[in-house]
Amino acid sequence: MTLAKPFLSDNAAAVHPKLWAAMQAADQPDNPYDGDRLSAELDARFTALFGRECAALWVATGTAANCLALATMCAPHGGVVCHREAHIEVDEGGAPGFFLHGAKLMLVDDGFGVEGAKLTPEGIAALIDPIRNDVHQVQPHAIAITQASEYGRAYSPAELAALGAFAKERRLGLHMDGARFANAAAFLGGSAQEAARAASGPVDSLAFGFIKNGGMGAEAVVLFDPEATQQVRYRRKRAGHLQCKGRYLAAQIIAMLEDDLWLANAAHANAAAQEVAAGCADRLLHPVEANELFVRLTAPEREALRAQDFAFYDWGAESARFVTAWNTRPEDAAALGKAIAAL
């Protein structure tokens, strides 16, 4: 089925032509697994982007990227603090429990001055401070945040710095699910380096998403701790994620980094979201900072939009989610904004 005016998910968006070209160019003999010329470039490219030493390993899904990174910072008897609506809690089919050998997810709700599935040091402290330091209680080992959050909210550099300081003080690992990292970076602004550094702050690991942003099947696990990198190399193989033709994944990621395509694609998606938001007025359930809109709409209103060929998911009984992408047509975004305003 093709979607006439697609706002279902950025996962449904097409692959960017530059990535097809890059995969075609990589289609010649090279060393298998991650021994190829392109995979070997990744660490240096991400180190240049983030301005601090790091390693970048490709995997085929965001779920694997999150869970492989988290497994390096949380023992099976420990816990990962995350928002109650975090992707790792709600949408990864129990993968954290699988990859982390039964470790617990410790859930935080909105509050302490933020909403939209964002965490604060205060909110985390409220959850973990009452935990007794004895073997009967699961101890937190790590924090996982999502940039942009599950409701399309971006963490600011100041918010990230506060979370980083808290994690350091409490000796907790800090992981970022960046399935929409590019959209948050584009929102924060600046050059690619400035935006990437602002959006990542002091995290220990980042699941840098490319697939939603014009990629096909490659995400990068970015690790700022060499010991974690070694672990992930072994864990990736054990988990069945060390693809033998890794050059095609590396080619996608490098094509995204080339000429800052990742940031341009995200900026396009964010601009389309703003175009839709312009028609939503007080129907918006969350400020629009990235490429997702959560809009209060009754069932008949949603039906009326679908009758005009707009494709999107319901979000509970009284709202809907619209997601823009790197290839959203500006005229479709404008038409959706107008159609919502006309309801």
Ligand SMILES: Cc1ncc(COP(=O)(O)O)c(C=O)c1O
């Ligand atoms: C917030 C978030 N994290 C991670 C992912 C990665 O999921 P997948 O394992 O389907 O690539 C997604 C995709 O929908 C997401 O929205």
